[in-house]
Amino acid sequence: MNKTQSLYLDIIRFLAALAVFLAHTPLFIGGYLWQFGQFGHQAVVVFFVLSGFVIAFVSDTKEASLKVYAANRATRIYSVALPAIIIAIIAFYLAKEYRPEVISSFSTRVLDPYLTLLSALTFTNQAWINHTVFANPPFWSLSYEILYYVLFGVLFYVKGIYKYFLSLLIIVIMGPSILLYLPIWLLGVYCYNHNKKTPVFSDKKAFYIFLSSSLIFFFLTTEIATSSINNFSINLFPKELFKILIPPANNFLIDYLLALSLTVNIWSIKYIKTSLFKYVHRYSSFIRRCSSYTFSLYLYHFPLLCLYAIVMPFEDTPILAIFASLILTPISIVLLSFVTEQQRHKLRNLFKSNKYK
Numbered sequence: 001m002n003k004t005q006s007l008y009l010d011i012i013r014f015l016a017a018l019a020v021f022l023a024h025t026p027l028f029i030g031g032y033l034w035q036f037g038q039f040g041h042q043a044v045v046v047f048f049v050l051s052g053f054v055i056a057f058v059s060d061t062k063e064a065s066l067k068v069y070a071a072n073r074a075t076r077i078y079s080v081a082l083p084a085i086i087i088a089i090i091a092f093y094l095a096k097e098y099r100p101e102v103i104s105s106f107s108t109r110v111l112d113p114y115l116t117l118l119s120a121l122t123f124t125n126q127a128w129i130n131h132t133v134f135a136n137p138p139f140w141s142l143s144y145e146i147l148y149y150v151l152f153g154v155l156f157y158v159k160g161i162y163k164y165f166l167s168l169l170i171i172v173i174m175g176p177s178i179l180l181y182l183p184i185w186l187l188g189v190y191c192y193n194h195n196k197k198t199p200v201f202s203d204k205k206a207f208y209i210f211l212s213s214s215l216i217f218f219f220l221t222t223e224i225a226t227s228s229i230n231n232f233s234i235n236l237f238p239k240e241l242f243k244i245l246i247p248p249a250n251n252f253l254i255d256y257l258l259a260l261s262l263t264v265n266i267w268s269i270k271y272i273k274t275s276l277f278k279y280v281h282r283y284s285s286f287i288r289r290c291s292s293y294t295f296s297l298y299l300y301h302f303p304l305l306c307l308y309a310i311v312m313p314f315e316d317t318p319i320l321a322i323f324a325s326l327i328l329t330p331i332s333i334v335l336l337s338f339v340t341e342q343q344r345h346k347l348r349n350l351f352k353s354n355k356y357k
C-alpha cells in the first residue's frame with residue numbers, strides 16, 4: 001500500500017463516517033439536510049470493504065501473532081464502544097422519561113435491557129436477533145465487523161484442526177444476515193492481497209478505471225438504482241430468504257455491487273501517479289487527523305444527538321436544536337475522542353504482555 005492509496009483510504013473513511021452522521025442529523029433538525037439521508041447505509045458498506053482491506057494489511061505487515069492481533073483489535077474497539085454504550089444507555093432512559101418522541105422510531109426494537117447490554121458487549125447484537133443498542137442504532141454494524149475480525153483471526157493465525165472447529169462455531173454465531181455480508185468484507189481482503197502483485201496497468205488506464213468505478217459507485221447510491229435493484233432481488237431470490245434476514249441485510253444485492261465497484265476503485269488508485277494527487281498530499285496531515293476521529297464520529301454521534309434533542313428539542317427551540325446537532329455534537333465527539341479513542345494506547349497495555357509493549 002503506497003502513500004497515495006493510504007491517504008485515499010483515510011479520505012473515504014472520514015467521508016463515510018460524515019455521511020452516516022449527516023444521514024441521521026435530519027431526524028433531529030426538522031428534516032433539514034434530508035438530501036443526505038440516503039447515503040447512510042451505503043457508507044456502512046464502504047466501512048466493510050475498508051475494514052477487510054485494513055485488517056489484511058495489518059495482519060500481513062504489523063501483527064505477527066494472534067495475541068498482538070487480538071490486543072490491537074480489542075484496544076481499538078472497546079476504547080470507543082464502551083463509552084458509546086454508556087452514553088447510549090443514559091440517552092435512552094433520559095429520553096424514555098422526559099422526551100419519548102426522541103427515541104420513538106426505534107425504542108420498540110430495544111429488547112430486554114440486560115440481553116441488549118450483553119449482546120452489545122459481545123458484539124452479537126445482530127446475530128440471529130436484532131438488538132438495537134439503546135439510543136445507538138448505528139451500533140448494528142459492529143456486530144458484523146467484529147465477528148469478521150474474529151473469524152479472520154482464527155483463519156489467519158490458528159493452526160491445526162482447531163481452526164476449522166472455531167471457524168464453524170463463529171459462522172453459526174453469525175447467523176444468516178452477518179454471514180451474507182461476509183463476501184463484502186472479504187472483497188477488502190482480496191483487494192489488499194491483489195495490490196501486492198506487480199502492476200499490470202498503466203497510469204492512464206488506472207485513472208480511467210478509477211473514474212469509471214467512481215461513477216458506477218455514485219450511480220448505485222441513487223434512488224433509481226437502489227429501488228430498481230432491490231425490486232429485482234426480491235423477484236430473483238426466494239421470499240423465504242428475506243424472512244430470515246435482519247434489515248438492512250435485505251439490501252444485499254445492491255450492496256454487493258457497491259462493494260465490488262469500491263474494491264476496483266481502491267485497487268486502481270495504487271497505479272495512478274502521485275503527481276496527479278499532489279494537491280491532496282499537501283493536506284495529508286489534516287486528512288489523517290480528521291480520519292483519526294472516524295470511529296468516534298460513527299459511534300458517538302447518534303446518542304449525543306439524542307441527548308441534545310432531550311434538552312433542546314427542535315419543536316421548542318429550532319435554532320438551538322440545529323446549533324446543537326451541527327456544532328455542539330461534532331465538538332463533543334472531538335472532546336470525547338481525546339479521552340477515549342486518542343488514548344487507546346493506554347488501554348492497549350491492559351491487553352498486551354510486556355513481551356509486546
